[in-house]
Amino acid sequence: MxxxxxxxxxxxxxxxxxxxxxxxxxxxxxxxxxxxxxxxxxxxxxxxxxxxxxxxxxxxxxxxxxxxxxxxxxxxxxxxxxxxxxxxxxxxxxxxxxxxxxxxxxxxxxxxxxxxxxxxxxxxxxxxxxxxxxxxxxxxxxxxxxxxxxxxxxxxxxxxxxxxxxxxxxxxxxxxxxxxLGPRADASDTRQAGVRQFYRETLPVYHPESSIAQILIDETNRPENHDLRIGSYPTWNGMPDPRRKDTPLKTRGTDADGRPMVRVYVTITGRDTNRVEECAEHIRLAIDALPPPQT
Structure with missing residues (x-):
């Protein structure tokens, strides 16, 4: 899981x-x-x-x-x-x-x-x-x-x-x-006073997991991300991206319907929405700077 x-x-x-x-x-x-x-x-x-x-x-x-x-x-x-x-x-x-x-x-x-x-x-x-x-x-x-x-x-x-x-x-x-499970789903009782819900960003990636490993290591080691959980979860032989075709991440190829094929899902989970979104953007930009993946 x-x-x-x-x-x-x-x-x-x-x-x-x-x-x-x-x-x-x-x-x-x-x-x-x-x-x-x-x-x-x-x-x-x-x-x-x-x-x-x-x-x-x-x-x-x-x-x-x-x-x-x-x-x-x-x-x-x-x-x-x-x-x-x-x-x-x-x-x-x-x-x-x-x-x-x-x-x-x-x-x-x-x-x-x-x-x-x-x-x-x-x-x-x-x-x-x-x-x-x-x-x-x-x-x-x-x-x-x-x-x-x-x-x-x-x-x-x-x-x-x-x-x-x-x-x-x-x-x-x-x-x-x-x-x-990787990063835990929110198992806390959010009805308790002072408990903030988790927020998660999920990025579909069209590169092999090994190609983005150093990016994720660097992002995980940034001091400001100490309270975030960054995970990567490969698919098997690629999966159709359920999102729009004009996703900002570079594509590995397309399926029979013209949809980009996803090789890895990267998740960023935390309680601070802004920090999660900032971290996701850093990762997205770093991945987009990689050479296009081979189809």
Whole structure:
């Protein structure tokens, strides 16, 4: 899930179909301590924990470092994953030492096993470079893009996930899915005195996520943006822009109806409307200054 307005559709149905009892769905923001706390605790209690999201190239993708910290592990480039990225053309347009290339390399920066904690890196789909990482024998890390999540779930569930479940105990086997929401939706009770509602700007972007990663990092690190949440959420193979065709952001291409195709949605969330709008404008201008994306 991302940013409070997508649902992780069908999790319970998928688990039911393969005979797994879905016991928990835990939703967190991009908070490393929260992610690590929940996953570590659930890993100790249940047979399988599946995380969804937070493994992309931008600053808000914190699943790998969060889990590494939670289990006392270091991070290291996984050469097999990096090789698959190269073979799949991930660096055809970006040198690996460029900002966009370095952002892409972050997606191969995985937790490294220790004497006490196992880490397995699987590539169950020949068509995809994205790994399925399994920590502590039962924490399965999957991407958040729905189509990509589904493809890797389908490719790994019977070979990598189901066999790990212990025989049913008192409550039967359990599977836990942690769905990454990115910045939290407004869960506060706005009827309380002094509580201001959240305001969000959403920018459709027609560049690859790695191309805008440094822009988002720079904007996040600006002191005046300390109380804003900036997130980026890639689509899978582009999506039609639901807004007007004359959107100010440069287009990646058009669909059959002539609508621009969106590759990433950037969200800026905060309680100060002016600050959110100013931050969104800075990001918009920086993205518009990039060379036109290739169609």
């Amino acid at each position: 991302w940013d409070g307005f997508r649902r992780h559709a069908g999790s319970a149905t998928q688990c039911f179909d393969i005979g797994l009892d879905l016991h928990h769905v835990v939703v967190t923001g991009d908070d490393p301590d929260e992610i690590g706390y929940h996953v570590r605790a659930l890993s100790e209690r249940y047979g399988i924990v599946i995380t969804s999201g937070g493994i992309g190239p931008t600053l808000d993708d914190v699943t790998y470092p969060s889990l590494a910290t939670a289990f006392g592990l270091d991070l290291a480039i996984d050469q097999a994953t990096l090789s698959r990225m190269r073979a799949n053309g991930m660096f055809d347009r970006d040198d690996e030492s460029s900002p966009a290339g370095l952002a892409k390399r972050r997606m191969a920066l995985l937790p490294r096993a220790s004497p006490d904690v196992s880490v397995e890196v699987h590539h169950p789909s020949d068509a995809l470079w994205v790994p399925v990482v399994i920590l502590h024998t039962n924490v399965v890390v999957l991407p958040g893009i729905p189509a990509l999540f589904q493809a890797l779930f389908d490719a790994s569930v019977h070979r990598l996930i189901v066999p790990r479940l212990a025989p049913p105990g008192r409550n039967g086997p359990h599977i836990t899915i942690k769905a990454d």
